[in-house]
Amino acid sequence: MLKICFSQFEVEPGHPDLNFSKMLQAINEAKQNHADIIIFPEMVIPGYLLGDTWEQTSYLKDCLAYGDDIIAQSDDICIIFGNIAVDWNKKNTDGRVRKYNALYAAYQGKLIQPEKSPYPFAIKTLFPNYREFDDSRYFFSLQNLATEMNKPVEELLSPMKVNIKGQEFNLGCILCEDGWSDDYNFSPIDILCQNYKLDMLVNISASPYTFGKNNKRHRVFSKQAKDNNVPLVYVNNIGIQNNGKTIYTFDGSSTVYDADGNIIACCAAYTEKNTYVELSAAKSYPALPVPQNDDIANIYQALCYGIKKFLHDIRMKKVIIGISGGIDSAVASALYAHVIGKENVTLINMPSKFNSETTKGLSSQLAHNLGCHYAIVPIQEVVDFTVNQFEQTQVENLSTQEINHVKVSSFVKENIQARDRSARILAGMAAAIGGGFTCNANKAETTVGYSTLYGDQSGFLAALADLWKYQVYDLARYLNKEVYKREVIPQGIIDIVPSAELSAEQDVDAGKGDPIKYPYHDFLFRSFVESWQKVTPEDILIWYSEGTLEEHLGCEQGLAKKYFPTAKEFIADLERWWNLFTGMAVAKRIQAPPILAVSRRAYGFDHRESQNGAYYTRAYKQLKAKLLGESA
């Protein structure tokens, strides 16, 4: 019987020293609990999302040195952990030193070599080349190595044998993507299980949270255990890691499946903990229910953990939030107040002459409900001064000596207000109190750039920018009902029409608000960015002409017809947003704050984009002409 400790570890990316110290503690605890094996996640020493830090030789050496010190701890416990591995005599195809994403297993101070591997560690075989992942940029896969050695990968993939208490255990050790082989032309697990009699599969991972992903993981991994009749231990890290623009939470949710595919142990999401399980042919644990994780509570948990950890990592204790009386800033306020404490949150309402008594009242009510710090800082004087200063300014053409004056249009005035709020007041006040100010943008706004650069588009973190507007509303209701258990976000904020209130046209009291019709556009925009094969106006127009649009988008039936009675109106709306999504919104996203990712496609490093302007395919133009009764 083998006592296994799986260590759901909070990895500090880029800080091997901290990870090393914490690993020592976890190992000592496991030793005291007489565990035979302790298993840490993938890349537990260096971290996983490090950008080009992988090109620093000194960093590689440092990680290897700490790895050696961990190996030295394996006197009476088998330690399995992920780390970088380096072959200083070989090169990657970029000409830099050869690096492997490796799994080390050490026992009695020595590394265990997989039977057929040329190295004393297991090498990640399959590399994710999608979403936020960049493995191919830095590492050499076992597949690459097999090709280099002119061997089929089957001849390298082999288990690690460890002799514990006089008994030999055959461990099939893989890393993360190796267990997600559906789209590859071979499966590392199948190869291992077909060629060897294994006692256990071990999958060490650094797998970021994505809404709903664990449901799929349970299906896939449970089947792997059952099909191969072997227990599977999945150890994932917690923590946050980022690619600069996009911040991922890692939820852990480490799980042990028995040989029947039942969950027999699992670790709560976002909890750092050693968990122990005894594996033997005889002993069997009761099957646990499959955790569900596809509701707003799950997203809420990811946001809370992500915000808290990010603030901790950047050493920010105080936060300023500009509140407008709208839903996004209200949800941000309730969220931050809960995560870092109301005493660390300052809410600032910044009215102009266009802000209604309604929204000013709702802002005040929100602030009072939450019990945060609260201030009102009006913008009208500086906005008026600015418009006046611009119009008075003499712009001289120094070639002709002609004097010109600029004219400030209504649209330009709108953006002056937005920038005055964020760049003058929020940024200044945040600096004065020694904190940061939040960006409260949602994903619908972010998609089409319905925001002002250096205005409401700015902030140190866009915590809600991976949530569609309907999810922001869901979160508002969840915060009131489940978190605070009282109406902290006034119902009036949930009910009011969303509006920027930057001009007399955007009068909330007259029900005039954003040009975005969220019940439809949330889903239209989602198809642009989150569909596996990305949707473009061509697809939309085909579905529209077939009458299957709402079905494809997943929104309420009949919405297109309701908002856009004619094909001409429908197409004008479609092109309006597509032009923005692929035009000005890209320029804005380039300069947008980091986004906390929760969806299966977040802006930033996950959804990579170029500023190339809008494009319409030939097939789109033909179908459009047909629908409009014109010639293409």
Add this chain to the structure above:
Amino acid sequence: MLKICFSQFEVEPGHPDLNFSKMLQAINEAKQNHADIIIFPEMVIPGYLLGDTWEQTSYLKDCLAYGDDIIAQSDDICIIFGNIAVDWNKKNTDGRVRKYNALYAAYQGKLIQPEKSPYPFAIKTLFPNYREFDDSRYFFSLQNLATEMNKPVEELLSPMKVNIKGQEFNLGCILCEDGWSDDYNFSPIDILCQNYKLDMLVNISASPYTFGKNNKRHRVFSKQAKDNNVPLVYVNNIGIQNNGKTIYTFDGSSTVYDADGNIIACCAAYTEKNTYVELSAAKSYPALPVPQNDDIANIYQALCYGIKKFLHDIRMKKVIIGISGGIDSAVASALYAHVIGKENVTLINMPSKFNSETTKGLSSQLAHNLGCHYAIVPIQEVVDFTVNQFEQTQVENLSTQEINHVKVSSFVKENIQARDRSARILAGMAAAIGGGFTCNANKAETTVGYSTLYGDQSGFLAALADLWKYQVYDLARYLNKEVYKREVIPQGIIDIVPSAELSAEQDVDAGKGDPIKYPYHDFLFRSFVESWQKVTPEDILIWYSEGTLEEHLGCEQGLAKKYFPTAKEFIADLERWWNLFTGMAVAKRIQAPPILAVSRRAYGFDHRESQNGAYYTRAYKQLKAKLLGESA
């Protein structure tokens, strides 16, 4: 004898319709000139740097449809061009449809199939997985295909045979990186040349400009032609393409090498042009000199082309530049005025009480020298108003009813000034005139975030942010001497100490300026970001202790000692900047404008980074303790 047209084409990424129309023109011209073959660059129809547009099925189909129409034009001319190729029955490892980066050769309306290929096109074999490249994310390589088919790549790599005027020609066709195989374990060119008698090598490329790269390319490609005794035609596109954050110019510089490795034809950089050359065993052209491209003139050319094309692509005609009397904004002004015309450039000086008469005078002089539009828009009133407004604001703790006031420190006031200039004045004025405002940051400032977010860190484009300060000075002298042939940038601006003039401490008349000592820090910072194996404080400290620091950095001898007489001072300086480089500066770069890349490592998508905070290796800490005479 074969008359070859190589078409150095200006590719519009993301706009197959435009590329198609222009290709038709180029083909017609080649037909009129009785060319036998016309060769276009890699990915000439779709463009190359497109981000996740590759995931749009409709876009793929559109590119293939335009490709078919090009193929139909090959009645009496062989057309070689790059495009995406799709196998709808297979998948990439991300589960999306199988995509190849392909070279098509069509003649008499039909595609020519490489002898041993399963497809009627040649497939890119080697994928760059470094710098700005992302091929592995989207495409399946010939190497991957060979592995999938359980064959060595040699069995798929084969030439294309075309029968023109009754004579058979064997063309070895490769794509871009296939010709840069030094760091791979095989060379596609060697395989082709060893297994077949070729009449010509064709390398179609989409190869971005990098300072000095063409020198290496001439060495490598000339050797390939000579070693294999076969002419090589290298066809590269021009244009700009971007990954959002980083904008690349493509210089073309297409070249034909004869079988002796001599350059016999080449096309000027950044020029769209069909060039003709007749290749036969008999005829030989005189060898042309190898073009040099490693001076500031070369960078100047890249910047001019990049700025002009970027402005054209985003349809921006007018530009506003905030000028301080310092070198960066002066160079930006002279550059933009030259590129888009002084009549489209408005220079704005925005003095506060800290700006000296010296710099105000130099600003005015610069504007007059250039003959641009010019205005003075002071910031002091709004800055004072803001500080006063903040300090008067009642911040109420709604839990305790306590009223607090913020205190605005001198440092906070500095940033208020910077944001007032950019977010209030420049952004507003730019919107009012219907243009954009520039970010004038250089690479040294960008490295350590010596700038204010939403202040001087902002703008629509950071055209100089890939130039070290010394290169900005080189460019200033070049603009005066070679471009304008008069002193448009006043010598006073070149001579004055660089300073932000944001406080009484930064008095230029007293010679007080930036904390960055450019003659040393330019080179220190360069080592952090541009070294092939990235340099960290550990490397710096080793070189410092060995006395080889300046030699390694490439700066003037003795500078470290001059600026930092003691090890303690040296280390404090090193850590100060390393902390910023890996800390706050990362946060700032995430929200920085797109950068026009010229160096071999530009910030953004080329130098990928995570916001993980500063890190010092164990070896660094030990060496530091030793140098300071402390225990680690």
